[in-house]
Amino acid sequence: MYRIGELAKACHINNDTLRFYEKNGLLCPSSRTESGYRLYTEGDREILQFILRAKDVGFTLAEIKELLSIEINKADKACADVKILVDIKLNAVEKKLAELSRFHTSLKRLSDACCGSSISAEHCTILEALESDTDDVRHERHHKQGGK
């Protein structure tokens, strides 16, 4: 069992952030002491780490809340509805993955082009590096933007 300060320290965040997440329904401590102190379990920590990772890759807290609330009830007819939500998120993840892969390729190219490589700095900016990547993915670029 962690007290709020312990969990916060373990995950490098602020105590207040934990209270904030609780207030917003993302992570409630599994229990409290008699005097009212929050007590978090290992499982709570797992959830917190999930939240932090999800945030880091661009999901909003609202989206993360949705992800966390996914519960496929095996006997439930609403299972199909849940699958739809999951597939929507799956799609978002796949889009992010594709975009990150391009970033990765470009940055790698940029890194390799720099400093004594035989490739010699032909690509001088991230944009030029992306540019040379363009042909492979141009057909990939007619998607809606401004998500969130």
Added chain:
Amino acid sequence: MYRIGELAKACHINNDTLRFYEKNGLLCPSSRTESGYRLYTEGDREILQFILRAKDVGFTLAEIKELLSIEINKADKACADVKILVDIKLNAVEKKLAELSRFHTSLKRLSDACCGSSISAEHCTILEALESDTDDVRHERHHKQGGK
């Protein structure tokens, strides 16, 4: 050449967002008309799309600005410094990629477990789905969090 409204519409963002990006040094129009109207080129649009994609995968505007300002001057001694920055970003991208891959695996598992699959819903929540993934990556989890 795009006027502000045209570019904004093309990229599904607000005119004011473009002015905001300009004010914050992310994207300045290549020129102006005599009367002061902003004029954006195809190249400006490329930059904008880069900004929007980067934002979508979790980079802050400040980080994006850094990425955009990368210029490896072939004859420049500071090239090494730039490489360091690029490699830092490369690292961040790789971390995000790894995390997204986990999300993807979990969501896929969740999706497959749902609705008439032979797998039968053993994994009922995103967390359980992540859980079963845990052994493969547990040693991967001692990193700093709370970036930004």
Added chain:
DNA sequence: ATAAACCTTGGAGGTAGGTCACAGGTCAAG
């Protein structure tokens, strides 16, 4: 038994990233 270091709630304040409103200038169409 008292200080230091925790914790509580409630509410104000702060930063990032926009978004809107206003007062007015520009421009193409009728």
Added chain:
DNA sequence: CTTGACCTGTGACCTACCTCCAAGGTTTAT
């Protein structure tokens, strides 16, 4: 030559996501 859809700048406002403060209760170390 005016109407309507654009554009300008400046500045107030908004949401998401925290972060800090105040006033006080609890625990632990000395």
